[in-house]
Amino acid sequence: MNQINDLRSALDLLKTMENQFIETDIEIDPMNELAGLYRKIGAGGTVMRPTKEGPAAVFNRIKGYPEARIAIGLLASRKRVGYLLNCQPEKLGFLLKNAVEKPVRPITIPQAEALCQTLVYRADEHDFDLRKLIPASTNSIEDAGPYITLGMAYASNPITGESDVSIHRLCIQSKDEMTIFLQPGARHIGAFHELAEAKGQPLPISISIGVDPAIEVTACFEPPTTPIGYDELQIAGAIRNKPVELVQCLTINEKAIANAEYVIEGEILPKVRMCEDINSNSGKAMPEFPGYCGPANPSLPVIKVKAVTTRKNPIMQTCIGPSEEHVSMAGIPTEASILQMVDKAMPGKLKNVYCASSGGGKYIAVLQFQKSVASDEGRHRQAALLAFSAFAELKHVFLVDEDVDCFDMNDVLWAMTTRFQADRDLILLPGIQCHPLDPSNDPVYNPLLKEHGNTCKAIFDCTVPFNQKQRFERAKFQDVDPRHWFKEDAQ
Numbered sequence: 001m002n003q004i005n006d007l008r009s010a011l012d013l014l015k016t017m018e019n020q021f022i023e024t025d026i027e028i029d030p031m032n033e034l035a036g037l038y039r040k041i042g043a044g045g046t047v048m049r050p051t052k053e054g055p056a057a058v059f060n061r062i063k064g065y066p067e068a069r070i071a072i073g074l075l076a077s078r079k080r081v082g083y084l085l086n087c088q089p090e091k092l093g094f095l096l097k098n099a100v101e102k103p104v105r106p107i108t109i110p111q112a113e114a115l116c117q118t119l120v121y122r123a124d125e126h127d128f129d130l131r132k133l134i135p136a137s138t139n140s141i142e143d144a145g146p147y148i149t150l151g152m153a154y155a156s157n158p159i160t161g162e163s164d165v166s167i168h169r170l171c172i173q174s175k176d177e178m179t180i181f182l183q184p185g186a187r188h189i190g191a192f193h194e195l196a197e198a199k200g201q202p203l204p205i206s207i208s209i210g211v212d213p214a215i216e217v218t219a220c221f222e223p224p225t226t227p228i229g230y231d232e233l234q235i236a237g238a239i240r241n242k243p244v245e246l247v248q249c250l251t252i253n254e255k256a257i258a259n260a261e262y263v264i265e266g267e268i269l270p271k272v273r274m275c276e277d278i279n280s281n282s283g284k285a286m287p288e289f290p291g292y293c294g295p296a297n298p299s300l301p302v303i304k305v306k307a308v309t310t311r312k313n314p315i316m317q318t319c320i321g322p323s324e325e326h327v328s329m330a331g332i333p334t335e336a337s338i339l340q341m342v343d344k345a346m347p348g349k350l351k352n353v354y355c356a357s358s359g360g361g362k363y364i365a366v367l368q369f370q371k372s373v374a375s376d377e378g379r380h381r382q383a384a385l386l387a388f389s390a391f392a393e394l395k396h397v398f399l400v401d402e403d404v405d406c407f408d409m410n411d412v413l414w415a416m417t418t419r420f421q422a423d424r425d426l427i428l429l430p431g432i433q434c435h436p437l438d439p440s441n442d443p444v445y446n447p448l449l450k451e452h453g454n455t456c457k458a459i460f461d462c463t464v465p466f467n468q469k470q471r472f473e474r475a476k477f478q479d480v481d482p483r484h485w486f487k488e489d490a491q
Contacts, residue, residue: 093335104237210261331361
């Protein structure tokens with residue numbers, strides 16, 4: 001079993017594995033060049049082609065940042081996530097589901113033991129400049145500014161003290177200011193900010209960058225699986241069977257992940273807003289998971305930075321927004337949420353779930369359902385409805401039988417080709433709230449939609465009627481082990 005507890009131990013593991021890690025000492029510019037290169041090496045996901053699945057990459061020389069390194073693509077492969085979480089790739093949803101049900105609370109360690117506070121840069125120092133300390137990147141030539149894409153935002157409910165970790169769009173705007181995108185009504189920290197703002201108070205927040213990949217994946221859980229007040233760090237602790245270690249911040253009343261590479265300490269100011277592209281006037285934000293550059297938000301909350309702390313020779317971790325990394329971080333927790341909800345309603349019927357790359361891990365779910373008795377007919381469609389309940393941002397559900405590989409979209413489309421008739425097997429659910437980043441979810445595209453973010457959801461029932469299973473038996477082949485002839489290369 002691997003002993004991963006931070007970014008560096010994760011990279012060390014990947015270095016021992018074939019085709020999972022590359023690094024270079026040739027200087028690279030974090031402004032556009034880094035993302036432009038990794039797009040062709042291993043971004044995958046919904047990134048504009050050409051792209052592909054490839055190794056994680058570390059760049060040891062960063063233009064303008066002589067003491068820093070950058071890691072990208074750590075989670076841009078489901079197989080690699082499996083290695084990092086010590087789990088078979090097809091069982092990752094079950095791993096996270098079980099971890100949610102057996103949480104392990106984080107602990108706080110003394111500041112003297114916290115690696116993330118080895119070097120300290122305070123905002124009240126005359127030469128402090130966030131832009132020179134954090135090698136944040138721009139991914140596209142239209143980006144509003146340099147973005148922190150894998151920052152673990154940690155904040156607490158100002159009334160109850162309950163804490164939450166989540167990932168948000170963070171744009172560096174000045175030497176000591178960042179904007180943060182908080183989706184209304186959806187994420188825990190957004191709710192905490194609203195409570196603090198109503199009281200006229202700032203919300204202390206820490207941003208930990210470069211952490212154990214178990215934290216990055218579990219930070220993307222959302223209600224109802226993790227309701228308001230549920231600290232997702234508990235799930236990461238369950239995966240590792242060891243509490244996540246936190247440390248008290250130096251300048252704010254909040255905690256941070258103790259072995260992070262970088263920590264930004266700050267406060268979300270009450271009643272203060274800033275245009276996201278105030279420095280670029282590009283009209284665009286950054287590449288988002290659907291594969292488009294989202295529009296710059298004209299009014300976002302502002303984080304006033306109080307300090308930056310780092311490890312020695314810190315490693316900045318980043319990702320390309322539409323890449324397979326987003327699929328891993330958003331999709332696998334969604335799979336876990338669907339498995340959990342459906343299993344409670346109909347135990348043992350749902351065999352597996354895959355949130356497909358083509359949907360960015362959010363829009364598409366493939367449910368592998370087993371009809372065992374005649375009365376199971378129709379229950380698979382109920383499972384699809386439960387999936388929509390478990391994850392509101394889901395747009396399309398594909399239902400397949402147990403003989404279809406739900407992780408192979410070619411096999412799913414084969415089932416759609418031979419087991420689907422649109423006039424009887426396509427179920428439309430119009431006028432339902434979905435995700436605002438889908439540009440088709442808008443009255444301009446479809447006048448039947450009342451508001452931006454509304455959509456027509458759909459269930460594609462690609463299953464065989466129970467009473468016709470014999471008509472749809474796949475061709476059977478002898479089970480042969482290729483290693484007898486071709487050793488490991490044929491696996």
